[in-house]
Amino acid sequence: MNGDIVLSVRNASKHYRSGDTVVRALDGVSLDVLAGELVGIMGPSGSGKSTFLMVAGLLEPPTEGEVILAGRRVSHPSADLNRLRDFRRGHIGFIFQKANLIPFLTAAENVALALEIDDVPAREAHAYAVELLRALDLAHRCDNDPARLSGGEQQRIAVARALANDPPLILADEPTAALDSVRSGQVMQLLRRIATERGAGVAVVTHDPRSLHLFDRIIEFEDGRATAKPRPADDLFYSLIPQTSLGKARP
Numbered sequence: 470m471n472g473d474i475v476l477s478v479r480n481a482s483k484h485y486r487s488g489d490t491v492v493r494a495l496d497g498v499s500l501d502v503l504a505g506e507l508v509g510i511m512g513p514s515g516s517g518k519s520t521f522l523m524v525a526g527l528l529e530p531p532t533e534g535e536v537i538l539a540g541r542r543v544s545h546p547s548a549d550l551n552r553l554r555d556f557r558r559g560h561i562g563f564i565f566q567k568a569n570l571i572p573f574l575t576a577a578e579n580v581a582l583a584l585e586i587d588d589v590p591a592r593e594a595h596a597y598a599v600e601l602l603r604a605l606d607l608a609h610r611c612d613n614d615p616a617r618l619s620g621g622e623q624q625r626i627a628v629a630r631a632l633a634n635d636p637p638l639i640l641a642d643e644p645t646a647a648l649d650s651v652r653s654g655q656v657m658q659l660l661r662r663i664a665t666e667r668g669a670g671v672a673v674v675t676h677d678p679r680s681l682h683l684f685d686r687i688i689e690f691e692d693g694r695a696t697a698k699p700r701p702a703d704d705l706f707y708s709l710i711p712q713t714s715l716g717k718a719r720p
């Protein structure tokens with residue numbers, strides 16, 4: 470339900486040892502992400518943004534602190550994250566700077582694969598992938614190979630792939646860094662809709678000041694610490710969100 474806590478990172482630190490020195494990539498960060506909320510994560514290079522996503526996304530255990538997802542304490546310094554693979558797949562959708570689509574599969578097959586890995590029968594998975602792509606205004610691209618798509622279209626297909634399992638949490642690391650301003654805006658608006666219409670909690674690392682008005686909250690990282698920034702006021706944006714539905718629940 471919108472407003473429920475999807476992700477809770479509590480007092481997380483991540484230290485890397487480099488020879489005699491210790492790099493404090495994360496230094497006591499606490500952050501909740503709510504269902505239906507789009508959170509922007511900003512800050513200078515090296516401030517710990519990607520490390521935060523790795524820890525929050527159960528790809529790296531914290532050195533200290535804990536991560537609670539769907540009400541479960543899933544990660545802590547001694548957690549065995551390999552055992553959480555299935556849990557991660559069902560609960561978190563990842564989007565990276567590059568779409569990394571499988572080149573010999575069509576757009577719809579790339580999306581369907583995420584469901585097939587989760588044991589959804591191929592025919593059903595494909596039908597749902599087509600429906601999802603239609604909801605994302607990509608119906609005309611379903612049968613195309615990734616190489617025939619623009620960078621923005623590839624990235625929107627990567628967004629569809631991240632959504633396929635209907636995860637309550639989406640984590641995106643600079644998803645628009647390789648896109649021009651128009652395509653970058655489309656991807657960011659899509660992420661906004663995913664939060665608003667599907668009720669996912671979405672956290673996005675971005676350097677792009679053009680999309681600040683889309684976020685409910687901005688968290689600024691600096692030297693491994695996080696501080697909240699005031700939410701940019703722009704209620705006008707909400708009247709601009711396309712009102713098409715993002716589709717029904719996954720099979």
Ligand SMILES: Nc1ncnc2c1ncn2[C@@H]1O[C@H](COP(=O)(O)OP(=O)(O)OP(=O)(O)O)[C@@H](O)[C@H]1O
Pocket residue numbers: 485486487492493494512513514515516517518519520521690
């Ligand atoms: N695996 C690692 N081993 C050692 N140091 C690391 C490792 N990963 C990250 N760091 C260090 O931790 C700090 C934070 O890195 P991180 O990638 O989280 O920053 P960032 O804010 O995402 O930067 P950018 O905006 O450039 O992507 C940096 O000083 C980085 O060099």
